[in-house]
Amino acid sequence: MTRIAIGSDHAGFELKSHLIDVLTGEGHDVVDLGTDSTASVDYPAFCAAVGRSVRDGETELGIVLGGSGQGEQLAANKVRGVRAALCNDLYTARMARAHNDANVLSMGARVVGVGLAEEILATFLGTEFEGGRHQRRVDQITALEDEF
Template sequence: MTARIAIGSDHAGVELKDHLVAWLREAGYEPIDHGTHGSESVDYPPVMAGVARSVVAGEADRGIVIGGSGQGEQLAANKVRGVRAALCNDLYTARLARAHNDANVLAVGARVVGTGLAEEIVERWLTTPFEGGRHTRRVEQIHDIEAEETR
């Protein structure tokens, strides 16, 4: 079964998003492109929420959000209940976001990393399994906090 990857960006990340859509397809994934499709300035929160909702709804297996720094995109994605978005602009955090936090959305800063490193980050994040064990308890505690806050 081909993994479906929801992906979206703001205007600052559109070039990297377009590159990664092609790269994902070539690597055997099924990218689901939520936009943005041009370099005109856009408000990113609705795009990132669309990516996040796609993951939570099961339309995508994981999501990737891209902006200039990735900060705002991560924040917006994390407002969707059930999302664990992690900003990863290096390989170490990409690995730990999956291994320890079971992150289901990856945020990347297009003005922070180049295309080569972005490919490596995405590959590391997509191929690193969740370790479980003591980390399962911690992820469950995050879910509990989320549930308490949304009552």
Template sequence: MIISIGCDHVGFEHKALVISHLEQKGHQVIDLGAQSAERTDYPQYGKAVAHSVISGQAERGILICGTGVGISLAANKVPGIRAVVCSDPYTAQLSREHNNTNILSFGSRVVGIELAKMIVDRWLEGEFEGGRHQNRIDQIADIEKELTHG
């Protein structure tokens, strides 16, 4: 799987460890920054990863900041993105199965690296179930259309 990843300065150390974990599992990773622990702003990385997923450059994306919240909010502004903030593997799995999330976000100040790896693994293993859940995803897409097209 091709996975894009982005973070701000707070998530920089976790990002490197997650990239290594993903590559060990055979995934191709597109690193969209940050490239150092020097202070930076998370919205640019949320946007970059979201655009890589929507454009098809990456199949899914992963975002990391202090809590996972701010960077996911930026990503969710891109139509078609369903970014979820997860602090546990169960939520990560269900977000894929029920909500067909295409970006996973978590906080490096909230979850340790070993838990982060478990969250990533469960999220990547999750498969969208469709069925009744597709109707709800369609309703979310309709809201986006209403808001972007008047």
């Protein structure tokens, strides 16, 4: 199965805990990078830790969760090599993997219910990168990081 890093802020904590149970139940190896409660915290450090874990090859994929998922996606994407995608529906989850080779999934716990979050996660994990013309575009995105 897959080794997956997961992190959240306080708003995403309960969904994170649920998804860890789902993932481990399916045989995935999950690395929980925090937070560990619903006490208010700032999300950037947790999301960056997930991104670094993926970048450094410690995990294959990452998941970041917050209230909307927006800030979490932004923070994870600041880590070179991360392609975090905000996916609050099945179509974006499929396209993020198939066309963009996304390696971090971001979701909003205040946007999606538990059942939909499980479906989004399953779609993200079950979709392979198509390569081809999409590889050229991913390479162009990667080249943007090299400008700085």
